Amino acid sequence: MTARAPAGEPWVENLTTRLRSRLQHLVPPGQALPDRQPAYVSSWIYVFGVASLAAFLVILATGGVLALGGAVWWHTSSVGRFFNSLHLWSVELFFAVMVIHLWGKFWMAAWRGGRAWTWMTGVLLFLASIGTAFTGYLSQANFDSQWISTQAKDGLNSVGIGAWFNVLNPAQMLLWHVVLLPFVVGVITVVHVVLVRRHGVVPPIDSEEQRS
Numbered sequence: 001m002t003a004r005a006p007a008g009e010p011w012v013e014n015l016t017t018r019l020r021s022r023l024q025h026l027v028p029p030g031q032a033l034p035d036r037q038p039a040y041v042s043s044w045i046y047v048f049g050v051a052s053l054a055a056f057l058v059i060l061a062t063g064g065v066l067a068l069g070g071a072v073w074w075h076t077s078s079v080g081r082f083f084n085s086l087h088l089w090s091v092e093l094f095f096a097v098m099v100i101h102l103w104g105k106f107w108m109a110a111w112r113g114g115r116a117w118t119w120m121t122g123v124l125l126f127l128a129s130i131g132t133a134f135t136g137y138l139s140q141a142n143f144d145s146q147w148i149s150t151q152a153k154d155g156l157n158s159v160g161i162g163a164w165f166n167v168l169n170p171a172q173m174l175l176w177h178v179v180l181l182p183f184v185v186g187v188i189t190v191v192h193v194v195l196v197r198r199h200g201v202v203p204p205i206d207s208e209e210q211r212s
Helices: 011-026 044-068 078-107 116-137 141-159 170-199
Strands: none
Touching: 044 078, 044 170, 078 116, 116 141, 116 170, 141 170
16 A cells, blocks of 8 residues: 555655656666666776766865864874875876866767767866866965965956956965865766766767667
8 A cells, every 4th residue: 555645744745756756857767876787888998987986075075174174284283184195196086087087088979879968067077176176276375375376366367357266365265175166066076977877878989889
């Protein structure tokens, strides 16, 4: 028997039904966490997307630890320096594997088969990540961040955004780096992953699936 909502509360069942229906429209049943993939996915070129996602999760975790201790504590604490190193190298790995992923999908023409938005969100994610990394360099609270900010100031002023994006304001740059830009990157990442799960990974150009 199907359980019914308590009398006077019909919205409980309706809300659940609507949410389930909407999720099924976003990702087909069985595609959210599939346990089988086509044989061509065993190629190394398909590894770098999930490697980028794994590195991004490490970035969020280590960045959260750094944010808990304040703006400069990683310069004076051995624990802070450890997490700062983890954060730095996870960012380096993130960009390395993401560039390989981006170029690999470019040469595979990953926008085929109705995947144009999947490709475009990936490009937007790359651009947003560059801005996030840039504000991270400006938040180091050392000579490097001062030099980078003074070099960037004239360039940003020349395009008319210096008043809104003040690279000489370390508090503003820290806010952009810790809150605003990671939120943007996170949202685009979720949209990108949902699109991948919805349309599936792109097959090689010469695969049987592509010819059929």
